[in-house]
Amino acid sequence: MEKPSNGFRVFVKEIYLSTKERIELVDITNKVEEAVQESKIRNGICLVxxxxxTAAIILNEHEKGLLSDIVKKILEIAPPGANYLHNRIDNNAHAHVASSIIGSSATLPVVNGELVRGTWQNIFLVELDGPRASRRIIVEVLGE
Known part of the structure; x- marks a missing residue:
């Protein structure tokens, strides 16, 4: 943790996890909230x-049917069997395409030491090229 003299601080924590499926959503909400608590930052922002x-970050409801719907839509938007040029190198172009559409980060406010999210908003790593033995997520909390 860095602490400049003006009270502004930066806290960084890395989260590691493994995935089991080719495409899956892994709820990392608790781990991100733990990092915010650990940071001791009262007001600021949290970057995930x-x-x-070939992975992404989203915010959404943790409901089994919805998670399946999201995976189904990802497969429709970027189907693994499509005729991608990148597949001449790796057979994972669908994962690169989906990741570039979804995005690799999310930023949330931190107010009074708590991560602010909507009632039904959880934070997910979206695995697009699994299974993977190790995926890394960087949580950076900035503020006072």
Missing amino acids: YAPHA
Whole structure:
């Protein structure tokens, strides 16, 4: 943790996890909230970032049917069997395409030491090229 003299602080924590499916949503809400608590930052922002070209970060409801619907829609938008040029190198172009559409980060406010999210908003890593033994998520909390 860095603490400049003006009271502004930066806290960084890395989260590691493994995935089991080719495409899946992994709820990381509790781990992100733990990082915010650990940071001791009262007011600021929290960046959640997946430094991977074949994974993404989303906010949404943790409901089994909805999670299945999201996976189904990802498969419709970027089907694995399509005729992608990148598949000449790797057979994962669908994952790169989906990640570029979805995005690799989310930023949430931190108010009074708590992560602010909507009633039905959880934070998910979207695995697009699994299974993977190790995926890294960077949580950076900035503020006072």
